[in-house]
Amino acid sequence: MTDFNGKRVLLIIGGGIAAYKVLELIRRLKERGAGVRVILTQAGQQFITPLSVGALTHERVFTDLFDLDDEREIGHIRLSRQADLIVVAPATADTIAKMASGLCNDLASTVLMASDKPVLIAPAMNPKMWDHPATRRNVKQLRADGVALIGPEEGEMAEEGEAGIGRMAEPATILAAIEERLAALDGNQAGQFLKGRRAIVTSGPTHEPIDPVRYLANRSSGKQGHAIAAALAAAGAEVTLISGPVTLAAPDGVTTLAVETAEEMLKQVEAALPADIAVMTAAVADWRVTEAATTKIKKTGKAPPALKLTRNPDILAALAAHSNRPELVIGFAAETNNLLKNAQAKLAAKGCDWIVANDVSATSGVAGGVLGGDANRVHLLTAAGSDAWPEMSKAEVASRLVQRIAEYFGDDRPRRRDEAEAHPS
Ligand code: C5P
Helix, strand or coil: CCCCCCCEEEEEECCCCCHHHHHHHHHHHHHCCCEEEEEECCCHHHCCCHHHHHHHHCCCCECCCCCHHHHHHCHHHHHHHCCCEEEEEEECHHHHHHHHHCCCCCHHHHHHHCCCCCEEEEECCCHHHHHCHHHHHHHHHHHHCCCEEECCEEEECCCCCCEEEEECCCHHHHHHHHHHHHHHHCHHHHHHCCCCCEEEEEECECCEECCCCCEECCCCCCHHHHHHHHHHHHCCCEEEEEECCCCCCCCCCCEEEECCCHHHHHHHHHHCCCCCEEEECCECCCEEECCCCCCCCCCCCCCCCCCCEEECCCHHHHHHCCCCCCCEEEEEEEECCCHHHHHHHHHHHHCCCEEEEEECCCCCCCCCCCCCCCEECEEEEECCEEEECCCEEHHHHHHHHHHHHHHHHHHCCCCHHHHHHHCCC
């Protein structure tokens, strides 16, 4: 159990039936030595009282922007400055809308506007409200502003007969997200986990030329792969990111190599060996045009050209079977149906250690869609079984995955060679 060691969390409790669960969160934060100060909104007070919150925090609970005593004693500026992390739970559709548009007409929204501290929100609302285009827009805006989200999760609502995505993440899940944020703030601690480890990450699509101006491609944005490379580097790993064509900036502290085709990607991956960790996130084209034309194919007077395709190398499978195999090889499985079954089959077929499976169908329920969007909902499949993670930003998927990788290497694993023998391919 991590000790939060006096780190300070400013918790804003919004109005929603899930507010009662936040009492449990406060208890657990205090147990671990975090300082917890609470702002209870007017709507929040319809569900829990300042008295019950204060009994757990052993501190005054803040409720009103125009309480002159508070302004004199502490003020909204100091309230935000004295926190390491601001957590909003439950974050209602109303709070999210206010945050997205920069409104500040009560203590909670004013503190959020007056703060430059990292913010984590745990949304909770009726599934219809979560799905509403206005909430979609607001959540997208918050993510772009750097706000981290945990949940919401799928399940039964308080309203009878209502189910879907909208339940607040459980206190334990929010606690884990807080732990990650606080660890990430603690540069020294985060820097130690994967120090001395080498990692290779692939990202983005590949472009397979048809002629000098045309190519075959796919909708991958590279956001997830780039976020993983950045998170590995933040945890101290020496990272080589091999990326197909994307419009993203190269992450800080990462050696980024730009490639176009699957064959180039494979060549660079092999050149980057040896490594301890490989995370193959790229959406590599399965086929390439057998003989790309060297001049632009003309459309005049002829039937459309017949494109003859050749199978591209499978980089993940090649790496998993490589004589210099990284100790931990992780693949991705983007599926539109039978997610777990297909991902399980892929784990076996590719010979990798873990698979991160994500539903990229239009019905995945993920805000903004997974392909090209900022959010993801994944399952992590390992030999030990599968873990379903709630919807979170791609940056959070990256940091959770890196946390799992750090745990894997945490017990002084044997060196690459020994481990390669334990994974015959
Ligand atoms: O077979 P499929 O494309 O669904 O497998 C996905 C996983 O395999 C991803 O990790 C992807 O990066 C990797 N892959 C690869 N080379 C290919 C095809 C997929 O590395 N040619």
